[in-house]
Amino acid sequence: MPFLQRLSLNRGDRLLLLAGVVAFFALTFLPGIVSSGHPSGGTGLHLEAAPYSRAATPASPGSAIPPDTFAWSGKGSAAEGGYGSKAVAPAAQQAPQKIPNYPAAAAPTRIVYPAAGLDVTIHPLTPTPEELESQAIVPPITVDGYWVTSFGVPGAGSTNTTYILGHSWEGRDAPFNRLSAASVPGDVFEATTATGTMRYRVDSVDTYVKSSLKDSPIWTGVPNRLVLISCYTEDPWGKNVVVVASPVPEP
Template sequence: MGRHRRSSETERGGSRRLLLSYVDLLVLSFCCLGILTAWLIYGAGGISPSSASAVDAPVVRYTPVGAPTEIPKAGAPAGTTKAPVPAKSAVAAKPAAPKPSPAPKAITAAPPQRIIYPAAGMDVVVHPLKPGSGDMDSRSIVPPETMDGYWLTPYGQPGVGSVNTTYVIGHSWEGQDAPFNHLSAAAVPGDVFTVVTAKAKLSYRVDSVTTYTKSTLKDSPIWSVVPNRLVLISCYTQDLWGKNVAVVASPLRAK
């Protein structure tokens, strides 16, 4: 009984092994059939899955933006780039020649407005006065009854461009300390005084101090035409009714 049971088990084991071999063959056949089918689909058509993906994928072109970054050479420390070579400096231009300074503007002639004569203690305002035709002919001009000075407008003006002698007249007063009184006693040749106009302050030096009788003043040389010369005229304090004093001055040249 025991030997017969083992024999039966042996037969069943051999049949089981044979059955597994058939199954393996069947699986192998299906695998071969799958491989053959895949080859027919992809291999025979000349297109592999990878090729199909390559054809279908869009082509992307890269355009670099900006200047390319220089790749550091081997051995160079990371993060460093070659310093740019400095451009050759342009040749320095020669400095422009300085422009000549403009010539100072000439002080044109203008009416006198004030006379400052320190040596004679005189500081007087000057007003314009236009004599009548009869006074001009006789040259016996009487100024208004004030202590101010009066510029005779028909004649010259002080300053550059003057065309005639400038005349300023004023009264001397008996018993009063009037500005023009000082011309008789204090004015001497060489004195310097200032004539103020609307455009400048002009310096004059006294050339002469002369006393004339009223009858001879008309024909005296003080009436000669001398551009930019200035003459101060008043009554002579020692003889107010009979004589006149004339102070003739010329402009000082500007330094």
């Protein structure tokens, strides 16, 4: 290299200097190249003046917290049983709805939501003591759904709301992606348990700034209410999409 020749360096010195130049460029540019290619997914929420909503539930602003995390309430009806403590989730505040002919309450194992193209297996997810303390939970990074075991189960005899979480993804298809674009109030979907299958009608579809989700009305205990939560695909690191549904009474 001409500039090395003008310095009158011997061969060993030239190689040493060249190695230093290469190391400088690697340290300067490689981290940016590597970080720009990481996949993103999961839930997240960002600060916005007004929430996107297909129903009327507002979202309050707050500071961002890490993506792929779902936060629940630590006050109001939740506090009495300890959503933010190590206690079991509280009994519901509202009287159970009459659901003739529904099978006995049991853990959900599958959700089929035709209008949203959603057909997923549901696994139990029990929050750790640390997650209970922080009021935040991160489901496994899969395309399946996860039922939060410290709350309710669907079916006759239910005493609380059932919460099912699932990740959405950027740059790839995933079942929960479709909640953001395809779900609307009035849709009907099915929840299957070991005791049978129940039909639910969507009451509302809302988005929340992630840090405000834990203080939202969705954490009010309502027997047999079923809530689906994922990240909002138009802002997966900033918002959650929340689908709230109630049982379809059998004739």
